[in-house]
Amino acid sequence: MTLVINGRNVRLTAGDRRKNLLTFLREDLDLTGAKRGCGIGICGACTVLADNRPLRACHTLVADVLGRGLTTIEGLAAPDGGLHPLQQAFVDGGAIQCGYCTPGMVLTAHAFLLKHPDPTRQEARRSIGSNLCRCTGYQQIIDAIVAAAPHYQK
Numbered sequence: 001m002t003l004v005i006n007g008r009n010v011r012l013t014a015g016d017r018r019k020n021l022l023t024f025l026r027e028d029l030d031l032t033g034a035k036r037g038c039g040i041g042i043c044g045a046c047t048v049l050a051d052n053r054p055l056r057a058c059h060t061l062v063a064d065v066l067g068r069g070l071t072t073i074e075g076l077a078a079p080d081g082g083l084h085p086l087q088q089a090f091v092d093g094g095a096i097q098c099g100y101c102t103p104g105m106v107l108t109a110h111a112f113l114l115k116h117p118d119p120t121r122q123e124a125r126r127s128i129g130s131n132l133c134r135c136t137g138y139q140q141i142i143d144a145i146v147a148a149a150p151h152y153q154k
């Protein structure tokens, strides 16, 4: 039994299926980009993508994502460590302060831009409406999403 995470097959043990996905990612696989904030599916700090759709890992069992392709923030950068254009836009735009929300914000925005590569500012704002940030005031995050959009346009 395997799980595909960031394009890599991860072999599961019998007990892994019943584990909380966020705990499994962070403690078993050392993929610590996804953060535990509220732990009850509200803040979005734990967001990962399943088949390019945002998923709250704190609220998900490993068994629930078998057969789906998972992407964590560690999988968004290039293999050589170069930042994805959306990550770079967050850096360039000052869209990060403490950084706790950032992996979830970036992955949520990435999923949005894959479907909506030419968003209005209002659409960009709505795309992260379910992700909470205690630091930035959101404006720079929205700016970064809009700035990165051309990279998603074919």
Ligand code: FES
Pocket (backbone or CB within 6 Å): 035, 036, 037, 038, 039, 040, 041, 042, 043, 044, 045, 046, 047, 056, 057, 058, 059
């Ligand atoms: S930690 Fe999962 S939604 Fe807040």
Ligand code: FES
Pocket (backbone or CB within 6 Å): 095, 096, 097, 098, 099, 100, 101, 102, 132, 133, 134, 135, 136
């Ligand atoms: S940058 Fe601190 S919570 Fe968003």
